[in-house]
Amino acid sequence: MSSNVSGTTTVIPMVGHPVQQVHMPGVINDRFRDKRIDAVMVPMDILPEALPHFAGLLRSAGNIPGAVITLPHKVAMAGLADRLTPRAHLLGAANVVSRQDDGTLLADMLDGSGMIGALSADNVPINGQQCWVIGAGAAGSAIALALAEAGAAEVWISDLDAAKASAIAARFATAGHNIIAGEPGGLEVISLVVNATTAGMGGVGSALPSQSLAVLPARCCIADVVTKPNDTPLLRAARDRGLRTISGDAMAEAQTNDVARFMGYQID
Structure with missing residues (x-):
């Protein structure tokens, strides 16, 4: 992560409800900083009923390349993505989703x-x-x-x-x-x-x-x-x-x- 968040910084939400327990943002932000990557991961507490709206935002936000999904949204996100990897399809759940060049969402399950x-x-x-x-x-x-x-x-x-x-x-x-x-x-x-x-x-x-x-x-x-x-x-x-x-x-x-x-x- 760059020392100063700016208009060029890409943002990766970590979405759950709640999010107080998440550990990954601190780890990945340290690695972004070490690699001088202008990106930041930010926890976002999203209510289940708002998840479809978040998926719509993800399709249209130019500086959000994807998101990490945690409880209780993993099954729901698999249903909202446009495409699933074979692993996510078999599991019926996803904990990562990325926006592709054509604007569609591809989801996988990495737990x-x-x-x-x-x-x-x-x-x-x-x-x-x-x-x-x-x-x-x-x-x-x-x-x-x-x-x-x-x-x-x-x-x-x-x-x-x-x-x-x-x-x-x-x-x-x-x-x-x-x-x-x-x-x-x-x-x-x-x-x-x-x-x-x-x-x-x-x-x-x-x-x-x-x-x-x-x-x-x-x-x-x-x-x-x-x-x-x-x-x-x-x-x-x-x-x-x-x-x-x-x-x-x-x-x-x-x-x-x-x-x-x-x-x-x-x-x-």
């Missing part, structure tokens, strides 16, 4: 690659491993798909709404991905658990009961998508058990390069 990047940066093995994703929303389904594509032996996806997890697993099955709906029967074999719910946001709650955490093997890694607080109750409890942990901030930082590239910037 899965962000989690894979965070795990890889900490040398957490995925290939051949047994993984459990808690939460079958946009982020959870994207992460489950990415784990399967990265070679996980088995991936379970669970949700308080069991029908939601079953629907996601069925959708993936049509694309040849064997992802299992529900909780794993034996936690002793699990080597990675990902919380992809809002449990822990604001420092309240945990997606994994203490009795389940106690059964997980010592090699297990616990990852969380929540960014505020970065150190969630789940991650603290996992560390108390001696387990490796991956934070939501690490996931956000890992996908920053992909987000910038999707908008047309090279920051890595």
Whole structure:
């Protein structure tokens, strides 16, 4: 980001409701500044009913090349975009959208690659491993798909709404991905658990009961998508058990390069 925002600065909104918890703007703005790129990412709190108006603005604003989309707008934005990448089409959700030269909006879903990047940066093995994703929303389904594509032996996806997890697993099955709906029967074999719910946001709650955490093997890694607080109750409890942990901030930082590239910037 340039030291002074001017008429030449491009603006990338990060759109959600709320946005107080977002971590990516600080990371990407630091990289814009380091690369002397005249751009800035700004969080914008957009009500769900206003999202179609925002999509219209994005099509016509010459200095907004695209936007990052966070909760609860990821599914809705996939429906508002003109085109989806195959990944976003399969997931039915998008967390990035860019305006093309013809003015149309192209959307993709990068939450899965962000989690894979965070795990890889900490040398957490995925290939051949047994993984459990808690939460079958946009982020959870994207992460489950990415784990399967990265070679996980088995991936379970669970949700308080069991029908939601079953629907996601069925959708993936049509694309040849064997992802299992529900909780794993034996936690002793699990080597990675990902919380992809809002449990822990604001420092309240945990997606994994203490009795389940106690059964997980010592090699297990616990990852969380929540960014505020970065150190969630789940991650603290996992560390108390001696387990490796991956934070939501690490996931956000890992996908920053992909987000910038999707908008047309090279920051890595």
